[in-house]
Amino acid sequence: MPGDDESKGGQALRGLRYWVEATFPFRQGLGAPLLGLGPYANVIDLGDGRGLAFCTDGVGTKVLVAQMLDRYDTVGIDCVAMNVNDLICVGAEPLSLVDYIALEEQDPSFLEEIARGLHEGARQAGISIVGGEIAQLPEIIKGTRAGRGFDLAAAAVGIAPLDRLVLGENIQPGDALVGLASSGIHSNGLTLARRVFFGDRALDPFTHFDELGRSIGEELLEPTRIYVGPVMEVLRSGLQVKALFHVTGEGFMNLTRHRSEVDWVIDYLPDTPPIFRLIQRYGQLTDREMYTTFNMGIGFCVCVPADKAEHVIEVVAKHGIPAWRIGYASAHEGLKKRVLIEPRALELTT
Amino acid sequence: MPGDDESKGGQALRGLRYWVEATFPFRQGLGAPLLGLGPYANVIDLGDGRGLAFCTDGVGTKVLVAQMLDRYDTVGIDCVAMNVNDLICVGAEPLSLVDYIALEEQDPSFLEEIARGLHEGARQAGISIVGGEIAQLPEIIKGTRAGRGFDLAAAAVGIAPLDRLVLGENIQPGDALVGLASSGIHSNGLTLARRVFFGDRALDPFTHFDELGRSIGEELLEPTRIYVGPVMEVLRSGLQVKALFHVTGEGFMNLTRHRSEVDWVIDYLPDTPPIFRLIQRYGQLTDREMYTTFNMGIGFCVCVPADKAEHVIEVVAKHGIPAWRIGYASAHEGLKKRVLIEPRALELTT
Numbered sequence: 001m002p003g004d005d006e007s008k009g010g011q012a013l014r015g016l017r018y019w020v021e022a023t024f025p026f027r028q029g030l031g032a033p034l035l036g037l038g039p040y041a042n043v044i045d046l047g048d049g050r051g052l053a054f055c056t057d058g059v060g061t062k063v064l065v066a067q068m069l070d071r072y073d074t075v076g077i078d079c080v081a082m083n084v085n086d087l088i089c090v091g092a093e094p095l096s097l098v099d100y101i102a103l104e105e106q107d108p109s110f111l112e113e114i115a116r117g118l119h120e121g122a123r124q125a126g127i128s129i130v131g132g133e134i135a136q137l138p139e140i141i142k143g144t145r146a147g148r149g150f151d152l153a154a155a156a157v158g159i160a161p162l163d164r165l166v167l168g169e170n171i172q173p174g175d176a177l178v179g180l181a182s183s184g185i186h187s188n189g190l191t192l193a194r195r196v197f198f199g200d201r202a203l204d205p206f207t208h209f210d211e212l213g214r215s216i217g218e219e220l221l222e223p224t225r226i227y228v229g230p231v232m233e234v235l236r237s238g239l240q241v242k243a244l245f246h247v248t249g250e251g252f253m254n255l256t257r258h259r260s261e262v263d264w265v266i267d268y269l270p271d272t273p274p275i276f277r278l279i280q281r282y283g284q285l286t287d288r289e290m291y292t293t294f295n296m297g298i299g300f301c302v303c304v305p306a307d308k309a310e311h312v313i314e315v316v317a318k319h320g321i322p323a324w325r326i327g328y329a330s331a332h333e334g335l336k337k338r339v340l341i342e343p344r345a346l347e348l349t350t
Numbered sequence: 351m352p353g354d355d356e357s358k359g360g361q362a363l364r365g366l367r368y369w370v371e372a373t374f375p376f377r378q379g380l381g382a383p384l385l386g387l388g389p390y391a392n393v394i395d396l397g398d399g400r401g402l403a404f405c406t407d408g409v410g411t412k413v414l415v416a417q418m419l420d421r422y423d424t425v426g427i428d429c430v431a432m433n434v435n436d437l438i439c440v441g442a443e444p445l446s447l448v449d450y451i452a453l454e455e456q457d458p459s460f461l462e463e464i465a466r467g468l469h470e471g472a473r474q475a476g477i478s479i480v481g482g483e484i485a486q487l488p489e490i491i492k493g494t495r496a497g498r499g500f501d502l503a504a505a506a507v508g509i510a511p512l513d514r515l516v517l518g519e520n521i522q523p524g525d526a527l528v529g530l531a532s533s534g535i536h537s538n539g540l541t542l543a544r545r546v547f548f549g550d551r552a553l554d555p556f557t558h559f560d561e562l563g564r565s566i567g568e569e570l571l572e573p574t575r576i577y578v579g580p581v582m583e584v585l586r587s588g589l590q591v592k593a594l595f596h597v598t599g600e601g602f603m604n605l606t607r608h609r610s611e612v613d614w615v616i617d618y619l620p621d622t623p624p625i626f627r628l629i630q631r632y633g634q635l636t637d638r639e640m641y642t643t644f645n646m647g648i649g650f651c652v653c654v655p656a657d658k659a660e661h662v663i664e665v666v667a668k669h670g671i672p673a674w675r676i677g678y679a680s681a682h683e684g685l686k687k688r689v690l691i692e693p694r695a696l697e698l699t700t
Contacts (some may be wrong), residue, residue, distance in 0.1 A: 130392035139492070
């Protein structure tokens with residue numbers, strides 16, 4: 001649940017948060033919530049010096065792209081990714097996941113394809129899927145392909161010693177921000193991307209784009225990268241990891257989800273992946289819209305002391321993922337947290 | 351995920367189960383799944399002699415009844431109930447829950463009402479709600495009232511010493527089954543009940559029934575009873591609790607979800623609550639349909655040695671919930687598990 005805003009949605013979220021946070025006192029000691037609704041995952045006290053990280057997320061409208069292509073064996077990877085990438089942001093080792101699939105109709109091949117993706121995601125994340133719920137809800141679920149409507153979400157748990165939680169508390173000006181390459185659009189901004197290509201332009205999802213080397217539909221369906229392997233190795237390497245950011249909905253605004261009095265200066269960005277250039281061009285979107293909606297090629301960020309950035313990049317590279325030192329923390333100015341993206345002359349504030 | 355069947359849905363479920371169970375080996379030691387997909391909740395190894403019970407469930411089409419009445423402050427209770435009542439079946443103490451709300455549109459008052467119900471459910475269950483996801487999915491979610499379409503699910507965790515898990519392993523012929531009163535239809539069988547009243551008969555949900563003392567809509571919206579309080583007290587009382595059953599979808603067939611070679615003889619049933627008599631009469635349904643779809647007034651069952659049944663009934667009564675010794679375990683005959691409901695001359699088999 002990222003930052004509030006003044007919209008109707010923002011009001012709704014505040015009302016919900018009020019009642020949810022009012023449940024925190026219902027558990028004291030064992031099971032007490034230790035964080036809040038701001039971080040990527042909350043952590044509950046296991047009473048033995050360890051915390052259980054617990055979060056939930058869904059795939060959103062990426063399932064509609066799956067229906068356009070009539071291909072269902074990858075969104076399960078996204079479903080796992082969206083949850084485990086959140087868990088690791090608090091320094092937790094992902095352990096397990098339960099999936100929730102709401103269906104318009106129930107069809108064997110279709111459901112098994114979804115499960116194949118979940119299995120592949122679990123394999124990549126090194127977790128087990130220990131249960132799930134299949135709800136047949138033809139009166140509640142619809143889709144873009146008859147009988148193939150579905151919604152896909154999950155909840156996941158991870159574990160960490162309480163004294164090794166990563167909360168973004170001790171970021172100092174000068175600390176480095178390392179950006180890890182995304183695999184594409186991941187599972188955020190699909191509503192906007194679909195509108196740009198399939199709404200306004202009414203493109204066929206199988207339309208080939210040379211710059212993508214494949215069709216626009218296939219590109220948008222590319223599964224979300226799972227960062228568990230490299231990030232757990234960085235955490236275990238003994239480096240002082242100061243903050244971890246999953247770049248999800250709201251794009252680079254995710255970099256303000258820390259507890260320190262610092263801003264960010266992004267002074268280097270690798271080439272923007274073709275899919276984002278294409279979305280921006282077709283949708284005539286501003287840099288601001290792009291960087292506050294999409295990951296722009298940076299799916300995850302790690303903050304470490306400046307002299308450790310190279311080490312992080314090397315560890316991540318071993319897992320086959322490009323990474324770059326993309327910026328640094330700067331002394332906080334003003335009331336709002338800022339992300340200054342120098343290569344785009346763009347300043348984002350909370 | 352209850353028993354398979356030969357239907358299309360059964361095939362789909364088997365395909366899904368295959369891939370989900372194939373993820374179990376991805377975790378060994380810490381986080382290893384200890385049960386399977388059969389019990390109400392799976393349990394993962396916390397590595398210190400304790401297990402984390404983990405499950406997920408949704409409210410299903412009860413949300414459509416909420417929309418009919420335009421009243422949203424109770425389905426959150428059902429959402430919590432469906433999950434925590436599952437957790438306690440393996441002997442776990444519920445700790446925490448994350449909710450997942452998928453919305454057709456986002457409206458402040460409506461979302462806050464849902465959250466009020468979640469809060470009340472958490473209060474009754476003694477758990478915290480530590481996070482959640484609100485997904486605005488107008489292209490995926492629909493409902494019976496414009497702009498009010500939503501789907502509501504959750505996942506929950508609980509904890510138990512591994513040597514005190516309740517797995518239904520040591521049930522002996524003669525052991526007693528104590529049935530706890532339900533609060534009504536709970537969150538199962540709503541699709542059938544809605545068809546009976548609002549489909550076939552096209553009743554207005556505000557139609558008053560003398561035998562219910564209220565409208566049919568209000569009766570169907572009655573929140574699911576939360577059994578955490580009494581069941582945790584029974585578990586802590588030192589009684590030898592042999593099995594626990596949440597009577598959910600598939601009704602009395604839930605009583606076959608144990609690991610012992612026993613059948614059940616139900617030799618006493620309290621008066622069937624008016625709502626079930628009404629559904630049966632209006633829908634011209636058989637006893638078999640009723641007892642394999644609805645809880646029929648018994649929302650939860652506890653199996654204990656015969657001489658401990660009275661004690662269980664007393665503990666439960668302290669929590670304001672009527673309970674009865676409704677039957678006993680009998681020596682298992684044949685290949686399939688059986689539930690013999692003597693007062694209805696009805697035999698259910700797996």
